Amino acid sequence: MRHPAIVLMGFIVAIGLIARLVAVAVEETKPPPGASLGQRIYYRYCIDCHGRSGRGSCRATLFLIRPGDLTDPARMRASSDTYLHELIKHGGAPLGKPGMPGFGSHLDDSQIDAVIAYVRTLSR
Ligand code: HEC
Known part of the structure; x- marks a missing residue:
C-alpha cells in the first residue's frame, strides 16, 4: 500500500x-469588454444553455439539455427574425421547441432584436 x-x-x-x-x-x-447590447444579453440570459460559442454549454450537456447548434448557418438562415422573436419572447413551447424558455418578462422587444442580431453573428 x-x-x-x-x-x-x-x-x-x-x-x-x-x-x-x-x-x-x-x-x-x-462578456468581453466593449460587448454590444445583444452580446451582453446573450451572456446574461443564454449562455447557460447555449454556451459562449452557440454550440451548447457543458452545463447543458451535463443536464441532458439539447439546445441545438446556433452556429449552423443553414439552420439560422431558415429561421426568420419574426420566428426568432416569437421563440425568444414566448418560449419554444408554442412553436414545438419545448426546451427553450421564454424571456418576454425579462427582455423588451428592442432587447430581443439586439440578441437576435448577436445570435446571427455566431453562424458567420
Ligand atoms: C434553459 C436553457 C436555455 C436558455 C437559458 C436559452 N435557451 Fe434557447 N434553446 C434551448 C433549448 C433546449 C432549445 C432547443 C429546443 C427544442 O428543440 O425543443 C433552444 C433553442 C433555441 C434556438 C433555436 C430554435 C430553432 O428553431 O432551432 C434559438 C435561436 C435559441 N434557443 C435562442 C436563445 C436565446 C437568444 C436565448 C437567450 C435570450 C436562449 N436561447 C436561452 C434552451 C435554452
Missing part, C-alpha cells in the same frame, strides 16, 4: 483542479 500522505496530497491536488474547473466555468459568463 502507498504512503497515506501521498494519497492525501493527490486528493488535495484533485480538489484544487476541480475548483479551478468550476471557476473557469463560472467566469465564462462574463
Whole structure:
C-alpha cells in the first residue's frame, strides 16, 4: 500500500483542479469588454444553455439539455427574425421547441432584436 500522505496530497491536488474547473466555468459568463447590447444579453440570459460559442454549454450537456447548434448557418438562415422573436419572447413551447424558455418578462422587444442580431453573428 502507498504512503497515506501521498494519497492525501493527490486528493488535495484533485480538489484544487476541480475548483479551478468550476471557476473557469463560472467566469465564462462574463462578456468581453466593449460587448454590444445583444452580446451582453446573450451572456446574461443564454449562455447557460447555449454556451459562449452557440454550440451548447457543458452545463447543458451535463443536464441532458439539447439546445441545438446556433452556429449552423443553414439552420439560422431558415429561421426568420419574426420566428426568432416569437421563440425568444414566448418560449419554444408554442412553436414545438419545448426546451427553450421564454424571456418576454425579462427582455423588451428592442432587447430581443439586439440578441437576435448577436445570435446571427455566431453562424458567420
Ligand atoms: C434553459 C436553457 C436555455 C436558455 C437559458 C436559452 N435557451 Fe434557447 N434553446 C434551448 C433549448 C433546449 C432549445 C432547443 C429546443 C427544442 O428543440 O425543443 C433552444 C433553442 C433555441 C434556438 C433555436 C430554435 C430553432 O428553431 O432551432 C434559438 C435561436 C435559441 N434557443 C435562442 C436563445 C436565446 C437568444 C436565448 C437567450 C435570450 C436562449 N436561447 C436561452 C434552451 C435554452
